[in-house]
Amino acid sequence: MGEKLTTLHALAEPNRFHIVELLRVGPLTVGEIADSLKLRQPQVSKHLRVLSDSGLVEVQPIANRRIYKLQSQPFLELEEWLDTFRSIWEDRFDRLDDYLKEMK
Amino acid sequence: MGEKLTTLHALAEPNRFHIVELLRVGPLTVGEIADSLKLRQPQVSKHLRVLSDSGLVEVQPIANRRIYKLQSQPFLELEEWLDTFRSIWEDRFDRLDDYLKEMK
DNA sequence: TTTTAATATTCCTTTACGAGAATATTCCTC
DNA sequence: GAGGAATATTCTCGTAAAGGAATATTAAAA
Numbered sequence: 001m002g003e004k005l006t007t008l009h010a011l012a013e014p015n016r017f018h019i020v021e022l023l024r025v026g027p028l029t030v031g032e033i034a035d036s037l038k039l040r041q042p043q044v045s046k047h048l049r050v051l052s053d054s055g056l057v058e059v060q061p062i063a064n065r066r067i068y069k070l071q072s073q074p075f076l077e078l079e080e081w082l083d084t085f086r087s088i089w090e091d092r093f094d095r096l097d098d099y100l101k102e103m104k
Numbered sequence: 105m106g107e108k109l110t111t112l113h114a115l116a117e118p119n120r121f122h123i124v125e126l127l128r129v130g131p132l133t134v135g136e137i138a139d140s141l142k143l144r145q146p147q148v149s150k151h152l153r154v155l156s157d158s159g160l161v162e163v164q165p166i167a168n169r170r171i172y173k174l175q176s177q178p179f180l181e182l183e184e185w186l187d188t189f190r191s192i193w194e195d196r197f198d199r200l201d202d203y204l205k206e207m208k
Numbered sequence: 209t210t211t212t213a214a215t216a217t218t219c220c221t222t223t224a225c226g227a228g229a230a231t232a233t234t235c236c237t238c
Numbered sequence: 239g240a241g242g243a244a245t246a247t248t249c250t251c252g253t254a255a256a257g258g259a260a261t262a263t264t265a266a267a268a
Contacts, residue, residue: 005121012112013226024192026202030245043227045246064235064244072193079186082179088128089176117256134215147257149216168214168265 003055004081007074010054015039016047020070023057027069107159108185111178114158119143120151124174127161131173 011017018037022028028036034044048068051057055074060067115121122141126132132140138148152172155161159178164171 005116005118008112008116008121012109012116014109017109017112024189040228041245046226066245070189070192072189075186075189076193079183082183082186085128085174085176085179088174089180144258145215146217150256170215
């Protein structure tokens, strides 16, 4: 369960969310991300650190640069979690009524 | 895009995440949630406020009590967003190689 | 209509975290 | 090996947000 919270927390920050949206197009360096989002390099590095720690992105160092790309696992796990709710939406038209009856 | 961030933010808080997990079993009152999670009533009310503002839960007042239940829309929207990544995971085995070649 | 139960709201304190600026690190190039 | 790019880390500060305690609100019940 902790992983899901970590993933959610990482994605819930606006700039990190934007970074993820950027990276869906393809791998990018820190500088490119900073330019695109008009953020300062240190902040981008810090956000990438969070994304990296949470497993959402992966780094590949090339010489001076570091190329970041999305990692599928956390996304898939999150989607899997959301999928476990599907049965509920269909199943629970009258659960509320049940509940009301139970409590008299 | 703002709704997704709102949803993510609401879910990213541990206690709120737990509340959501609790509510998936069925609708509950504030007191029941507080008991289950061993939280104080005011904090539960405050978290439920956030969840309610983000559309994740719905309230139904019955006399003294307020019964909270999950609302499907935000979950479905989030899942839909995650689903847009699917094509990427399959498509992008070699995108990194492409990138590396591009930048020589 | 006073009392009591359930919930919401407010105020205060504390903590988490993001931004900014400066500095450290790493690796290429000359 | 000195200088310069690209990136990471550290420090400080400001702010958003969570917890605690007290209080307000609402509705039922006596």
